[in-house]
Amino acid sequence: MRVLGVDPGLTRCGVGVVDGVAGRPLTMLGVGVVRTPADDEIGARLVLIERGIESWIDEYRPELVAVERVFSQHNVRTVMGTAQASAVAMLCAARRGIPVALHTPSEVKAAVTGSGRADKAQVGAMVTRLLRLSAPPKPADAADALALAICHIWRAPAQNRLQQAAAAHRLAARASHAPQTSPAPRTPKGRTA
DSSP states (O other): OEEEEEEOOSSEEEEEEEEOOTTSOOEEEEEEEEEOOTTSOHHHHHHHHHHHHHHHHHHHOOSEEEEEOOOOOSOHHHHHHHHHHHHHHHHHHHHTTOOEEEEOHHHHHHHHHSOTTOOHHHHHHHHHHHTTOSSOOSSHHHHHHHHHHHHHHHHHHHHHHHHHHHHHHHHHHHHHHSOOOOOOOOOOTTOOO
16 A cells, blocks of 8 residues: 655645555655745645645555644644645545545554654654664654554554444444335235235
């Protein structure tokens, strides 16, 4: 599975591509940051992010895009910028029919480090180790994008099994609640009712 991880942000939007399957060594195919000038108008910045993500999708052809789920923070301005960049990443993927998965920061940290409260240095160190890199990707946004891709590759099989089980449960529940119809009464041959 080839996954493009996106750590959304207006000034620095981390992107990273990881290839592999759960239980096997993973391979980093690319990592970087899409940057926008902080003093540019918001619309122009979103266009730059769109172009950057489109370029990554064109080059690496991911099967899925994993984006960090926006969570509530005290700084509303930061949340808004992150949400806008996140929406651009989802739009770029949807435009091409590429599925999108959202993961919370604590899910990503727990998947990569074993602790949902890990700091950026711990995430960077584990990404470096898991992908057999010579040094942690810089800036941290780039390492976070790789962590998102790793998280999805590792969690996807379990998530798929849970979704299949939930779908089977819903189907069984519908079947058990469906009205039972009995066949029309039959009359013996040769007789009229």
